[in-house]
Amino acid sequence: MSSSCFDVEVVDKVGHIRLNRPDALNSMVREFWTELPEIVRGLDARGDVRAIVVSSTGRHFCSGMDLGVFTSGDTAITPGDADEMGRVRARLRQTALMLQESFTSFERVRMPVLAAIQGGCIGGAVDMVTAADMRYASADAFFVIQEINIGMTADVGTLQRLPKIIPDGVARELAYTGRRMSAERALEVGLINEIFPTHEELVAGVLDIAREIASKSPLAIWGTKEMLLYSRDHSVTDGLNHIATWQTGMFQPSDMVETFTAKAEGREPSFPDLLPAPDSF
Incomplete structure (x- = not known):
């Protein structure tokens, strides 16, 4: 599978999707949102993939939505003067639903999706990992619902899924304040299953768990x-x-x-x- 945002391989019946734009902090550019669900659905369609691991490269897992997405195309904050606002807003709703489906694809496939998170997991990245079946982190990982810090309401799944994973009051505090949550705190409240000392040990450990899942019926x-x-x-x-x-x-x-x-x-x-x-x- 060719991709500008991801590397993909299948080994031992485990599909491994790696975010591969470390120099850009693995931000979510336009291509990200179409490539990810295509890759996930493609792995599911094969029949021989029994677990999927989503990991990343570089210092941070993902810095969230690339700012360029907000300034051009269908998601531009300021539409053209000739555009009728009702139609613009209807199209924006369609766009939001499309973005949501990129992560809901994790739930639609037939196998578990495991997220391996190092460094920052920010904004849209929290939306993404909350759609996974399980989450694991390196010791330096942290989580931020960044949307509230830039004047918007998170709209791609965090507010719907996070309260089903961690205590409601903790989810509300993160959503209202935009504070960082450390890996230790994330483990304490149940957002992640385990902390690994390093990024390398994290990826290796999560792949081991995925292989164990892949050994089952x-x-x-x-x-x-x-x-x-x-x-x-x-x-x-x-x-x-x-x-x-x-x-x-x-x-x-x-x-x-x-x-x-x-x-x-x-x-x-x-x-x-x-x-x-x-x-x-």
């Missing part, structure tokens, strides 16, 4: 992700009904048989990949 992993996301936004009763329906259609006894057989034979189980996702009828 991909159908069982898909079902687990589906249920966790559904339960986040629905009642317990609705969630139980959903898993009952899922198991009726997707429960696969052969994967359980393989697990028991492999254990008896003293080997690791081997499961078939998921089928490639359909792209047409």
Whole structure:
């Protein structure tokens, strides 16, 4: 996959997406927003990718939206004089929904997405990592809801997802003040799962976790992700009904048989990949 903002590779059934503009602090330029969901959907479509790791290069994970995005094109703050404002605002809403979908793509794919965060995770980067299944950080990582510091309301997922991950009052304090949250505090409140001493150890450790996930039945992993996301936004009763329906259609006894057989034979189980996702009828 060719990209101006990312490096992508697949090793041991783990897709690894790396932000690759370290000299620009991995800021989110226009291409970022179209390339990321295309890459994520492309990895999902293959069928053989069972986990995705999103990491970065350089000193900081991501500095958020590139300022140039606010000064040109459909997201320009000042539209042309000839543009009728109702139509401009309707188009701006479409743009916001498109940006949101770039990160919602993490939730739509069939495998877990793990974020490995070093240095600054600022503004739109917080929107991005809150859409991941799990987050891990290096000791120097910090998080900032930067939008409030530049006079706007965060609009690409932070305010919707963060209160589902950390205590509501903590999320509100970060959103209202724009203060930095350290890696230690992020671990304390549950935003991240683990702190690694260095960037290198972070990436290696998260890839190890992803490989462990990839060793499980991909159908069982898909079902687990589906249920966790559904339960986040629905009642317990609705969630139980959903898993009952899922198991009726997707429960696969052969994967359980393989697990028991492999254990008896003293080997690791081997499961078939998921089928490639359909792209047409």
